[in-house]
Amino acid sequence: MNRPRVTLAAIATQAGVHVTTVSLALRNSPRLPAATRERIRKLADELGYAPDPMLQALVAYRGNTAARRSPPTLAYVTNWNTRMGWREVTAHPDFYAGAETRARELGYHLEHFWMREPGLTHGRLSRILHTRGINGVIIASHVREIDVALQFDWTRFAAVKIDYFPHEPQLPLVTNDQLQIIRLAMQKVLAAGYRRIGFVIDEGWDITVDHLWRAGYLWEQQALAPADRLAPYLIPNREPLADWLRRTKPDAVIGKAEFVTATFKELGLRIPKDLAFVDIFLDDLSGKTAGVVQNHNEVGRLAVELLAGQLQQNKYGVPAIATTTYVEGTWRDGHSLPPRPGAASTPALGE
Template sequence: MSMTHRTTLKQIADAAGVTAATVSMALRNSPRISLAMRERLQTLAAQMNYHPDPLIAALAGRRSGRRRGEEIGTIAWVTAYPERQGWYCTTFSPGAYAGARARAAQQGYRVEHFWLREPGMTARRLSEILHSRGIRGVCVAPLPEGFGHMRLRWEWFSCAAVGYSMVRPSLHRACPHQFQGMLHTLKTLRKRGYRRIGVALEKRVSRIVVHNWLAAILVFRQMHGAASIRHFTYPTPDRAEMERWIGQNRPDAMVVPDVALLGWARDAGRKISPEGIGLATLERYSGYAGLDQRPEVVGASAIDLVIGQIQRNETGIPADPKVVMVEGVWVDGPSVRLK
């Protein structure tokens, strides 16, 4: 049996004329090693076909002395709603925050909320506060409309965003898989026997999800024909407009992303059918069937992106931003028939 010999740090160090400790820090992107030296040693390691030994890495982690659950750092959860707790009144962000905190705790970190609209606060001031406290990780929470550009000193931080509302700069981000979620919702309704599905989309929300919901609607229409689905977009919620549209199009089921509109859709449906129409949401809402976008998993995934960068000593705006998409799951409820 042939043996595969791993290239060692010492072999790289001997070839470069430096110590093994210098090579180790360079491969971990430690700022204690100059950028030129890091690039030189990383190139040499690649040429020598070096790969870290996962068993040695695990042993080194144990020897570091960190006990499970012990705090080793803080990750900033940055919000920018007009009110300090405005983000917590949304349907998605509280779950994402809970998931972020739980995942961070598993890795020995804690998550602390920072409000960018604190009186006297600026992006520069917040950057200085975080930097002075030694906070290396930043997770940008879902932002309100019109606040998609944030000017932190990104080069100081390992960072990621939750959702698509953070437009500039383009960071790594974790998001619900909105295209999959809408398509899964529509397919589920069709399997339950609904043949004239309506979808209400607020223009602002459609922009926030980069039109992924609309894309899924168009694909479903192509799959099942124009009569299978109708949608209407509206600039602001309007009860009379929704009742008019439902009366004209007579859907047998409605997908309503905004839970505030469910009552309007329910009442309008009863006017065209004694037993009413099927109602599905794109958020978890007691008493209704629909999609669970799993905000806790999305928040945890965003923290994974931040911690991974911290461990690799990666900071700043990424050259190749990555998007982690979390698939939603259908949740049954009395507002949609089971068969």
């Protein structure tokens, strides 16, 4: 038999407080002392309280409709070399576009803040945001050369990071699943019958994703005979790419088109007749090139969704346990990766 639902009024009676105090405590509102919140939340657990999901949905809906009349602002904080330089870099404009669209859909206004404005310190920006009533922050587009902990008063903010930099503080993070992306690319190339598979990538970019590209590439090579396992070619490199291609003689290359196209032309390599190619930053959807589409827009959208959820639940500050949300890439077949004639395909490990 179903037990009657425990109400806020019942908890208030047991706790000896007003029902409004119980509501604030269960929403983890900073308006109450931490000890009071903890005492009431513990009592609610003991009584078997569970929130009504339908009521929560109604509250969220009413909050969103009110927000559309006077949209609250979310801060999108960047630290690129120039104020808008991130707009000229792969992925970052799409992060922002996705975040801006989802913020608007949820009734928020997204505003960009650049951390290198003249005279702007971490503490000053933190105070500006607080004074303006902005309590939701997305940290995005930070150059990897400045991996310095952000000195905000985090007790005042709910926050989410896009990508890994800066590493501190360890906030909830949303990023493309680069490990899945490179492993997917390797598995597709292996399944097409290729064995000597090269990987060409900018070393700085690999650092930016915490070396997940190299990790996935080297792992999938365990399906190959040792003689066919190639070390990744990292840019910059003492050995010119053309010399590396001549020396290692790969039958397929994974990378980004802009890193390899000029050298392929220099050597007279015809794709795919002489060499198969897979782009892990695929934006040419004509079918000419095989590769993985990275869903940058979805990363931005999810960052806003996570942040909106934190604000609704009054989750402020740096969490005790960091979490990461990964967005998988999408494979697209293309003429640059035909089945290799006469080669029996062998699935990669894990398939």
